[in-house]
Amino acid sequence: MAATAGWPTRPGWRAGWVGPFHGCRAAPGQPRDEVGRLAGPLDGLLGELANQRDTQRRFVADASHELRSPIANIRAALEVARAHPDSRPWAEVAADIEAQNERLGHLVEDLLVLARAEAGQLQPQRRPVELGHLAATVVDEHRTRIAARATPLRLVLHRVDEAAVDGDEAQLRRVLVNLLDNACAHARAEVGVAVERTGRQVRLTVRDDGPGIPATERARIFERFVRLEPDRSRPGRTAAGSGLGLAIVAELVAAHGGTVTVTGGGPGAVFTVGLPVAALSASSQVATGMLEP
Numbered sequence: 001m002a003a004t005a006g007w008p009t010r011p012g013w014r015a016g017w018v019g020p021f022h023g024c025r026a027a028p029g030q031p032r033d034e035v036g037r038l039a040g041p042l043d044g045l046l047g048e049l050a051n052q053r054d055t056q057r058r059f060v061a062d063a064s065h066e067l068r069s070p071i072a073n074i075r076a077a078l079e080v081a082r083a084h085p086d087s088r089p090w091a092e093v094a095a096d097i098e099a100q101n102e103r104l105g106h107l108v109e110d111l112l113v114l115a116r117a118e119a120g121q122l123q124p125q126r127r128p129v130e131l132g133h134l135a136a137t138v139v140d141e142h143r144t145r146i147a148a149r150a151t152p153l154r155l156v157l158h159r160v161d162e163a164a165v166d167g168d169e170a171q172l173r174r175v176l177v178n179l180l181d182n183a184c185a186h187a188r189a190e191v192g193v194a195v196e197r198t199g200r201q202v203r204l205t206v207r208d209d210g211p212g213i214p215a216t217e218r219a220r221i222f223e224r225f226v227r228l229e230p231d232r233s234r235p236g237r238t239a240a241g242s243g244l245g246l247a248i249v250a251e252l253v254a255a256h257g258g259t260v261t262v263t264g265g266g267p268g269a270v271f272t273v274g275l276p277v278a279a280l281s282a283s284s285q286v287a288t289g290m291l292e293p
Contacts, residue, residue, distance in 0.1 A: 063111055066225070066243075070104040110244040113174075114224065117251040124168035124255055128278045131202050132160035132195040134169065138176040139193055146184055154190040155180075163197035164278040171252045178245040179206040179271050186210035186269065197277065204273040212266025221262065222250040249273075 074097050081093045116122050136157060143155050165172070183191040187208035194205045213221060220226055225243040249271075253260045258275040 063225075066107055067104070070100040070107070073100045074104075107244070110248060113248050114244065114251065117255070122171075122251060122255045124171055124252075126166045126168060128164040129167045129169045129172055130162070130164050131172065131204060131275070132162055134172060135176055135193055135195050135204065136160060138173060138180065142177075142180050142184065152189070153184060153187055155184070156190060156192045157194070158192050159194040159196060161195055161197040161202075163195065163202040165202050165256070165275045166278045167256050167275065171255070175249050175252050175273065176204070176206075178249050179204075179273075182206075182245055183208040183210075183269075183271070188267075200277050202275050202277055204275070205270060207264070207268055207270040209268045210266075212264045213262055213269045218262045222246050222260070 077093055077096050077100070080087065081090070113122070139155055139157050146153050146155065180191065180193070183206050187210050190209050192205075192207045194203075196203045196205070224247040226247075227243045250260055253273055253275070256275055258273060260271065260273045262269055262271050264270045
């Protein structure tokens with residue numbers, strides 16, 4: 001009987017390497033005894049472990065690449081400043097290093113959020129959150145951030161319904177910030193935001209007037225480290241992000257029991273987040289007249 005690293009094989013089985021251990025993968029035509037009947041589920045489990053291993057390796061490789069860029073930029077700025085101290089004012093060098101350090105910090109924070117999601121530790125600290133008020137606040141903050149853009153960009157709040165959701169305010173803020181960052185990076189002249197209540201759901205919409213997203217790419221953009229190549233090179237495009245922002249949006253929305261979709265193939269893309277309306281407590285229902293005191 002043949003063996004692989006001490007593991008015996010049976011007729012109809014093939015040796016395979018899965019994760020940190022050797023195993024046997026069942027091939028078609030395995031014996032129809034008790035062990036053979038277990039082969040199918042076992043083979044599926046080993047295949048899933050192999051897929052998880054490959055996904056983890058790709059994630060680590062992509063993360064390492066993204067982390068290497070700002071670190072290399074910081075090192076290069078310091079080396080040039082040391083070799084040629086009179087070539088640039090120190091204030092400019094410090095500003096460049098500060099920008100790269102901020103980029104590095106955001107990337108590490110994004111990776112930690114995704115690591116918590118992977119480990120199932122992304123449970124929202126739920127409480128009623130007025131999504132319309134939160135959206136208005138984040139939009140005002142973004143107007144300040146984009147005021148210094150070389151190309152003017154309008155940020156418009158089209159409609160804001162009064163609607164609360166049961167959620168984690170910090171995580172929902174992150175959803176809004178990431179969607180606005182993405183929209184502002186692609187927009188040509190205007191980004192629009194709306195919060196509408198439709199039955200038992202609150203719908204957040206963020207739209208831009210940029211090039212849009214082809215239908216074949218719309219599911220892929222919520223994957224990690226995905227950036228659409230043609231758009232990254234178009235004139236006027238702001239610096240590319242890490243490719244994690246929309247992946248984080250998808251994870252946070254899913255943790256809140258919601259959905260996120262994208263439509264629009266150009267001009268413009270429309271991201272729509274649907275979240276359940278917050279359940280009213282008895283006291284809230286009395287206050288709104290839904291129950292008698």
